[in-house]
Structure formats: structure tokens, C-alpha cells
Amino acid sequence: MGKVTISIIKADIGGIPGHSWVHPKTLEFASERLADAQKKGLIIDYYVFSCGDDMSLLMTHTKGENSPDIHGLAWDIFKEATENISKKLKLYGAGQDLLKDTFSGNVRGMGPQVAEMEIEERPSEPIIVIAADKTEPGAFNLPLFRMFADPFTTSGLVIDPEMHEGFKFEILDVYEGRVYLLDVPERMYDVFALIGTPGRYIVRRVYRKKDLLQASVISVERLNLIAGKYVGKDDPVGIIRAQHGLPAVGEILEAFAYPHLVAGWMRGSHTGPLMPCKMEKVIPEKKIAIGPKATRFDGPPRVVALGFVLHDGVLEGPVDLFDDPAFDYSRLIAEFVTDYIRRMGPMMPHRLPPEEMEYTTLPKVLASLKFIPQEEYEKDRWKYLRGEA
Numbered sequence: 001m002g003k004v005t006i007s008i009i010k011a012d013i014g015g016i017p018g019h020s021w022v023h024p025k026t027l028e029f030a031s032e033r034l035a036d037a038q039k040k041g042l043i044i045d046y047y048v049f050s051c052g053d054d055m056s057l058l059m060t061h062t063k064g065e066n067s068p069d070i071h072g073l074a075w076d077i078f079k080e081a082t083e084n085i086s087k088k089l090k091l092y093g094a095g096q097d098l099l100k101d102t103f104s105g106n107v108r109g110m111g112p113q114v115a116e117m118e119i120e121e122r123p124s125e126p127i128i129v130i131a132a133d134k135t136e137p138g139a140f141n142l143p144l145f146r147m148f149a150d151p152f153t154t155s156g157l158v159i160d161p162e163m164h165e166g167f168k169f170e171i172l173d174v175y176e177g178r179v180y181l182l183d184v185p186e187r188m189y190d191v192f193a194l195i196g197t198p199g200r201y202i203v204r205r206v207y208r209k210k211d212l213l214q215a216s217v218i219s220v221e222r223l224n225l226i227a228g229k230y231v232g233k234d235d236p237v238g239i240i241r242a243q244h245g246l247p248a249v250g251e252i253l254e255a256f257a258y259p260h261l262v263a264g265w266m267r268g269s270h271t272g273p274l275m276p277c278k279m280e281k282v283i284p285e286k287k288i289a290i291g292p293k294a295t296r297f298d299g300p301p302r303v304v305a306l307g308f309v310l311h312d313g314v315l316e317g318p319v320d321l322f323d324d325p326a327f328d329y330s331r332l333i334a335e336f337v338t339d340y341i342r343r344m345g346p347m348m349p350h351r352l353p354p355e356e357m358e359y360t361t362l363p364k365v366l367a368s369l370k371f372i373p374q375e376e377y378e379k380d381r382w383k384y385l386r387g388e389a
């Protein structure tokens with residue numbers, strides 16, 4: 001067959017309770033709607049899964065990236081599920097990520113997150129789909145660097161001649177709309193000069209240098225930049241291809257073994273460890289995979305990984321890849337870091353720096369505080385202290 005497009009379109013359209021989880025009814029609704037679309041021939045295959053309060057629609061089709069049909073299908077499902085389920089059940093933040101009213105052909109810039117990749121299926125096409133909750137797209141910067149550029153994570157970079165030349169990183173500056181194309185390992189220090197600021201620079205796509213085969217794609221929508229205020233974090237999704245001249249499945253997963261600190265968590269305003277989590281339940285007959293709940297302090301931030309192999313666009317799987325005792329130790333470290341950093345309460349660096357708080361409700365609190373110009377205060381501070389001025 002010709003080219004296949006893998007699309008993940010994701011939104012938070014209401015949580016139960018608070019921002020912790022997606023209602024299974026929402027997932028079932030989406031799965032039924034996608035089954036209809038499959039029957040009509042619009043998509044080849046699909047799977048619905050969640051992580052925390054975010055629902056992802058994974059679809060395969062032949063319509064290419066940015067297809068109005070596929071984006072429209074996802075948008076309609078989110079809208080209908082918001083009306084029929086979130087609003088009726090009064091789920092928290094019903095329709096949270098649907099920032100615009102009218103659909104005009106593409107969900108980009110409208111709230112949902114999008115990760116899409118059109119590919120030529122290889123003789124075997126293993127893919128890993130990742131989704132995180134309570135964080136932002138830049139949370140994947142470090143693991144992506146590790147899997148595609150760090151030989152201590154991916155020994156294939158050293159051992160496999162197919163990968164030995166390295167990879168090309170496409171990095172997006174989400175504030176200025178600039179794209180940087182940098183080769184690793186040659187430009188490694190430049191890569192870090194950018195991606196060390198994950199709230200601004202995002203590793204969007206990675207290509208194998210020798211033949212420009214696209215190896216990964218991450219969603220880059222920044223809700224706050226679209227809405228101009230805090231409307232939840234931009235919980236990201238991504239697709240990574242594995243094996244045969246690309247990082248092995250285990251090298252990709254290895255990049256998540258260290259639960260690094262990311263921005264998000266409670267009220268999108270705190271730093272915390274990104275914990276690799278297993279799914280709560282996979283229900284193959286309904287094609288839904290129910291993800292973990294975000295609990296302690298609405299978190300900690302978490303990531304799930306589902307493995308599939310594609311055959312003519314059909315999604316064989318999923319395999320819940322963090323459902324393994326090998327990741328218990330990473331989770332333990334994440335729990336330890338959670339407990340440690342939580343004791344800082346509202347203090348930085350647990351609480352995010354002021355620039356990141358710009359879009360939250362903190363500026364309102366700050367604006368309501370009365371102050372005295374320092375010079376006046378110094379002249380007669382007792383007047384102010386006694387409340388006489």
C-alpha cells in the first residue's frame with residue numbers, strides 16, 4: 001500500500017473528579033464514533049486512550065497530515081462528547097481545551113493537541129505513542145535528546161551503522177514561530193542552548209540524518225499562548241518510530257527511566273518529576289485504554305507509552321510499555337522527588353518562576369495588594385505601621 005498517516009488528536013474535555021481522570025463513558029463514546037468512521041472508510045484503524053484527564057484519539061488513514069476530514073472528525077467527537085457526556089454529568093472543566101467555537105478545517109490553534117506523521121510503512125513498523133498529563137510539550141525535550149543523541153541511553157548510536165551518522169532535530173520556538181534545524185551529535189551544544197528552555201523551545205520532529213526518514217513527532221500547541229490566560233497545561237502527545245536503524249523500543253523507553261523535572265502539575269504552576277505510569281485498564285474489545293489518574297497535588301506529572309506495530313495501517317496492539325517492574329524503581333524515585341519537592345509548598349523553584357505564572361490567576365492576587373513607594377515609607381514608617389496614612 002502507499003503512504004499511511006498516523007494522527008493523534010488529543011483534548012481535555014472534562015475530568016472526574018477535578019482534573020484527575022477521563023470518564024470511561026467519554027472514552028467509550030469516542031471509540032463508538034471512531035468505529036462508525038472506520039465503517040464509512042474515513043479511517044483505517046483507531047484506538048482511544050487517556051492519560052490523567054486527557055483523551056487521545058489515535059487514528060490511521062490515507063488522507064495525509066492536516067486533513068480537514070480527520071481534524072473535523074476529532075473536533076466533532078470532542079464537541080459531541082462535551083455536550084452529551086461532560087456537560088450532562090457536570091464533569092469538571094467540560095470542554096476545557098475547546099477554545100474556539102467554529103471549526104475551519106484544522107484543529108491547530110483551537111485547543112486540542114495534534115501529532116501527525118505520514119509514513120511509508122517499513123517491512124515491520126513498530127511505533128510508540130506517548131502521552132503526558134500535567135505538563136507541557138517541552139517535557140519531552142530531554143527524553144527525545146536522550147533517545148536520539150545520547151549513546152549512554154541508545155547504544156545503537158555507537159553500534160548500528162544505520163544510526164551512526166546521527167539525527168536532525170527540528171526545534172520550534174513557540175513564542176517567535178521560528179524553526180531551528182540542527183544536526184546531532186555535531187550541534188549538540190547548540191541544541192541544548194535551545195531545548196534547555198522547554199517552555200519555549202520544543203523538539204518537534206526528529207529525522208534520521210542519512211536519508212531524512214522521519215523518526216518522531218510531538219504536539220506543540222501552547223494553550224496559554226492561544227487563550228492568553230491559564231486554561232490548563234498543554235499536555236502533550238507524540239509518536240516515535242522504533243527499530244531497524246532507529247532507536248530500539250527499549251532505548252526509547254530507557255529515555256524515560258529517569259523521572260526528570262518538568263513544568264505543570266497543580267494549577268499548571270509547579271515543577272515536578274515526570275513519572276512513567278502504567279495504564280489502569282486496556283479493553284481490547286472496545287479499543288479503549290484507560291490511563292492512570294492524576295492524584296497527589298493533581299499529579300505528579302506523568303507519561304504513558306503504548307506500543308503498536310502497523311500493518312497496512314492497522315494498529316496491532318497496544319502493549320502497555322511502562323507496565324513492567326523494571327519501571328517500579330523510576331516510579332519510586334518519582335515518588336521520592338514528589339515528596340521532597342512538595343515540602344517547598346508555594347516557594348520557587350517548586351512553584352514556577354514569574355514568567356510562567358503570567359497566564360495563571362496569580363497576577364490577579366498580586367494586583368489586589370496595596371503598596372507604599374519605598375521612599376515615602378522610609379520617611380516615616382511609623383505613620384504607615386500605625387495605619388495613620
Ligand code: 13P
Nearest residue numbers: 018019231232266267268
Ligand atoms: P478552579 O478550581 O478555580 O477551577 O481552579 C483550580 C484548578 O484546578 C485550575 O485548573
Ligand code: 13P
Nearest residue numbers: 019232233266267268298
Ligand atoms: P490539566 O491541564 O491537566 O487540565 O490540569 C489543570 C490543573 O490545573 C491541574 O491542577
Ligand code: MG
Nearest residue numbers: 012019053232
Ligand atoms: Mg483538566
Ligand code: MG
Nearest residue numbers: 053054133235
Ligand atoms: Mg490534563
